[in-house]
Amino acid sequence: MARPKIALIGAGQIGGTLAHLAAMKELGDVVLFDISEGTPQGKALDIAESGPVEGFDAVLKGTNDYADIAGADVCIVTAGVPRKPGMSRDDLLGINLKVMKSVGEGIKAHAPNAFVICITNPLDAMVWALQKFSGLPAEKVVGMAGVLDAGRFRHFLSLEFGVSMRDVSAFVLGGHGDTMVPLARYSTVAGIPLPDLVKMGWTTQDKLDAIVQRTRDGGAEIVGLLKTGSAFYAPASSAIEMAEAYLKDQKRVLPCAAFVKGAYGLDGLYVGVPTVIGANGIEKVIDIKLDKDEQAMFDKSVDAVKGLVEACKGIDNSLA
Ligand code: APR
Numbered sequence: 001m002a003r004p005k006i007a008l009i010g011a012g013q014i015g016g017t018l019a020h021l022a023a024m025k026e027l028g029d030v031v032l033f034d035i036s037e038g039t040p041q042g043k044a045l046d047i048a049e050s051g052p053v054e055g056f057d058a059v060l061k062g063t064n065d066y067a068d069i070a071g072a073d074v075c076i077v078t079a080g081v082p083r084k085p086g087m088s089r090d091d092l093l094g095i096n097l098k099v100m101k102s103v104g105e106g107i108k109a110h111a112p113n114a115f116v117i118c119i120t121n122p123l124d125a126m127v128w129a130l131q132k133f134s135g136l137p138a139e140k141v142v143g144m145a146g147v148l149d150a151g152r153f154r155h156f157l158s159l160e161f162g163v164s165m166r167d168v169s170a171f172v173l174g175g176h177g178d179t180m181v182p183l184a185r186y187s188t189v190a191g192i193p194l195p196d197l198v199k200m201g202w203t204t205q206d207k208l209d210a211i212v213q214r215t216r217d218g219g220a221e222i223v224g225l226l227k228t229g230s231a232f233y234a235p236a237s238s239a240i241e242m243a244e245a246y247l248k249d250q251k252r253v254l255p256c257a258a259f260v261k262g263a264y265g266l267d268g269l270y271v272g273v274p275t276v277i278g279a280n281g282i283e284k285v286i287d288i289k290l291d292k293d294e295q296a297m298f299d300k301s302v303d304a305v306k307g308l309v310e311a312c313k314g315i316d317n318s319l320a
């Protein structure tokens with residue numbers, strides 16, 4: 001059986017890391033696409049040359065021609081510009097919306113059967129626009145944010161408790177931004193919910209509150225340190241986990257920016273929710289019952305996403 005084909009639209013910091021991870025994990029053959037001439041070709045060749053040393057079998061190709069993504073099983077989109085210090089994700093909206101239009105048209109023409117994972121920010125609005133521009137079914141177009149946000153939360157929690165990151169699970173909801181909603185009562189250490197760990201005296205509520213805030217600011221913390229761009233290792237790992245769940249029909253339960261209609265009282269909006277990812281794309285949106293405070297935080301997050309979607313409609317009439 002032929003290997004799956006993974007198209008990476010955008011061959012910058014995240015795109016290059018995605019290509020390396022996909023090859024090392026032997027998820028399939030990789031096509032790196034970018035408008036910058038030489039960048040995708042150079043990265044593809046460089047990674048391919050690590051193949052004999054690492055011992056992976058994957059063909060890597062760099063291109064500036066959308067025709068080369070033809071028949072891709074998965075497309076991961078990072079095309080666009082990243083943040084600089086002092087910028088919010090929302091500041092990228094105007095530039096990256098135009099990029100989503102050309103990317104959506106390229107995917108529609110050459111890879112209409114792909115599972116599409118968007119990483120470009122501001123995430124919830126960009127994945128919404130990408131689905132519209134590409135015309136692909138909503139269950140096949142998804143945004144990567146929750147796995148990354150939960151990963152950051154898990155990392156900080158593991159440091160606080162002094163336990164393996166593998167034994168910490170975390171639950172986040174809402175948009176990928178300052179309004180994201182980390183849910184403490186569904187976040188656990190080996191199944192013990194965080195509020196119980198506070199009662200047991202293993203940590204304090206103040207410390208947990210600080211960790212939640214650091215998680216919300218996780219992207220900005222990295223931007224502030226790097227100064228020339230935004231995070232790329234953890235975002236790439238997170239998207240690869242989603243791609244693998246699709247390609248191997250793993251039915252993983254992962255938080256993603258998915259199209260939600262009906263669940264959570266929403267009438268068709270991309271926002272971060274727990275989902276099941278398998279061979280059909282987003283196979284299920286898990287509709288959990290929120291308490292009053294959680295609902296208020298979620299509503300605030302939904303309003304922020306709606307504001308960005310309205311701003312997109314204002315910029316591009318075809319989206320209205
Ligand atoms: N089509 C294809 N590629 C494009 C286009 C386009 N229209 N416009 C820009 N690009 C390419 C750039 O040439 C660059 O190589 O997208 C790549 C982006 O790479 P980086 O600038 O290194 O950004 P990166 O860190 O990978 O982040 C990409 O993901 O997390 C988000 O906020 C981040 O929106 C940003 C995106």
